[in-house]
Amino acid sequence: MRACPAPRRFRHFVKDHARQEWCTPSCGNRARVARHHERHHERHHERHHERHHERHREGPGGT
Numbered sequence: 001m002r003a004c005p006a007p008r009r010f011r012h013f014v015k016d017h018a019r020q021e022w023c024t025p026s027c028g029n030r031a032r033v034a035r036h037h038e039r040h041h042e043r044h045h046e047r048h049h050e051r052h053h054e055r056h057r058e059g060p061g062g063t
Helices: 025-058
Strands: none
Touching: none
């Protein structure tokens, strides 16, 4: 018996095979999608932040 490692998931399950990590395939998919979105969103935010600061360092008119 093990606890599902997905965030906000308080379900326990019996592993059917050695590589089973989640209580259901859909639970594992939700966790992977959330992790992908978190990483993608962080990278997008960092790039936007860097471009914003580069424009303001250049001064008015881009010089």
